[in-house]
Amino acid sequence: MYANGICSLLSRLVPEGGEESAPLPGNLRIWPDDARALLRALPGACLDQLFLLFPDPWPKARHAKRRFVHPAALPEIARAMKPGAEWRIATDDPTYQEWVAAVLGAQALFDAPPPATRRPADWPGTRYEAKALRAGRTPLYWSLRRTAAPA
Numbered sequence: 445m446y447a448n449g450i451c452s453l454l455s456r457l458v459p460e461g462g463e464e465s466a467p468l469p470g471n472l473r474i475w476p477d478d479a480r481a482l483l484r485a486l487p488g489a490c491l492d493q494l495f496l497l498f499p500d501p502w503p504k505a506r507h508a509k510r511r512f513v514h515p516a517a518l519p520e521i522a523r524a525m526k527p528g529a530e531w532r533i534a535t536d537d538p539t540y541q542e543w544v545a546a547v548l549g550a551q552a553l554f555d556a557p558p559p560a561t562r563r564p565a566d567w568p569g570t571r572y573e574a575k576a577l578r579a580g581r582t583p584l585y586w587s588l589r590r591t592a593a594p595a
């Protein structure tokens with residue numbers, strides 16, 4: 445379903461021509477479907493880190509329920525994360541930026557300091573980010589922490 449992204453990932457992990465035989469990292473797992481289904485299937489409190497880099501913004505209000513950052517999705521995402529785990533979110537889309545700020549402002553599952561306007565040094569750059577910067581857009585970079593779940 446998300447074949448292009450998976451091909452692009454694999455092309456970075458194996459050298460040209462080694463697609464069939466080159467070893468892959470032993471801890472690599474690839475999920476070729478909707479990542480929201482995977483998040484729901486994971487055991488609780490299993491993730492140390494989660495990256496949501498330049499997600500499709502679904503700018504139309506009637507498509508908002510497809511967004512990863514959504515009041516209905518946050519509890520599912522928080523459930524899979526360890527207390528203190530980090531969730532990194534980046535987007536260059538102004539509608540999504542406003543949306544993320546609003547959704548994060550109305551929840552208590554994550555500590556959410558204001559976003560950075562430059563990519564922090566230890567974040568990976570992405571192809572889509574490079575495209576956004578070339579087009580003159582300003583991405584925002586959030587680093588959230590899962591708050592401790594109530595006892």
Ligand SMILES: C[S@@+](CC[C@H](N)C(=O)[O-])C[C@H]1O[C@@H](n2cnc3c(N)ncnc32)[C@H](O)[C@@H]1O
Nearest residue numbers: 446449478479480497498499500570571572573
């Ligand atoms: C704008 S691209 C950004 C790609 C990459 N993260 C980057 O920054 O270059 C968004 C990607 O998210 C994938 N995607 C969108 N919704 C998804 C979902 N529910 N589950 C998994 N992948 C999804 C799309 O197929 C696409 O490859």
